[in-house]
Amino acid sequence: MLTSSPNTIFDQTSIFALNTTNSLIGLAIYVLAVVALWRIFTKAGYPGWLAIIPIVNAIFLVKIAGFSGWMSLLYLIPIVNIVFHIIVAIRLGRAFGHGGFFSFFLLVVFWVIGYLIVGFSDDKYRPERI
Template sequence: MDWNLISDQVASTTSMWLSLALYVLYAITMWKVFVKAGYAGILALIPIVNVIFLVKIAGMSGWFSLLYLIPIVNIVFAIVVAVKEGANFGKGAVFSFFLLWMFPFIGHLIVGFGSATYRKV
């Protein structure tokens, strides 16, 4: 019996289930964020569309989401979107940088299920 093959299969299966669980958790948190911002929650589940509406939640035109396609610019733009999104939910720049840009799983969980309310600044 090849134990290396079995351990690789177990690791692969575990990784797949963990990734799926994290995606479902993130989808639920983004759904809550979209609903708080006044958009339909289902939009958070549609790839590309969710990015466009996240940019709109940040208070910018959806066309700006095309900046995500430009290398290096996309990193700077993602930070700007995170900070503006945080400001619209009453969060500071440090919270937005660390929890909405670097660790969006945690940041959107706090915004979506916390007491933050959306107000376009």
């Protein structure tokens, strides 16, 4: 008789190992995102340590994109959050002198790589570009 639940110690061990691997990958991505956002925040004139706190970094990223911090509440609405994230990414890229193509693909799709490029490049933050 076959069951779909993990019954043996080997099945439970492989599930635990998979969860550990996913946790380590998630932690590595979070650390890279914090490093990149730290540089972006300091370029924009905000303290870099704000990148460490998860919800606060989203609020200040929205402020860097030229919106009010209260607009970050739009991230809580299911379909609106996707559209708002694209708008914030395009405006953030424009504030650092990048076009829409760069902003969409590297700040929305491959966001960690895009934030690292914006953070460690020689781009200057100019809010009048928004």
